[in-house]
Amino acid sequence: MVDTTTTDMVAPPAPAGLTAKGYERHVELNWQASASDTESYRIYRSVGGKPYEWVGSQRVGWNRYQDFIGPIGVKASYRITAVDAAGNESPVSATVGARTRAMSDDDLMTMVQEAQFKYYWDGAHPKAGLAMEITPGDPDQVAMGGSGFGVMALLVGIDRGFVTRQQGVDRFPQDPAFPEDRRPLPRRLAAFPERQYRQDDGLFRQVR
8 A cells, every 4th residue: 555645844935025014002014915825824023133032823814913012112023924734834024124103193093994994805705895794704604784884994995095996996895696686786785784695606695
């Protein structure tokens, strides 16, 4: 008998596109999605020239991390790695840095609006553009009530310049048809009561 089992010894490539932005009490990191077999990301931080420490992890699908580091004026450097299901860790990404800073009321409002926008932007169904019912959960189940908030967040995101107008148009809910009446999904999602739909054969069927 020939043993055809193999052990994965190949690490994912290093994550790309890492950026860091400082706020009053935390630093936000963003990066591009890594290889398809990536299971999680590890975040490493250095403050004051000290050695890098592993300070947190982020699951795959969320290419963002908030690191709360305390008072105003702290400068930190970061790099991240990707880890696959076999535990192989990639080489480190490029190093970036940011400093916490005092924020005005307008800065605070922008931070809150952008964070709310990113929640729906990052969590939208990849094909329909609708808000997921729960994450992690059924990847093909969406919620109409949450999608209403998502549409409003998308409009604010375009107006505030968090994404371009074309990016927003491309992401706008794609009007999936429902088999019960074969009518397209109305645009005024915010007026819907809370309902849940699950994708089936390219359509969305109401499940609650």
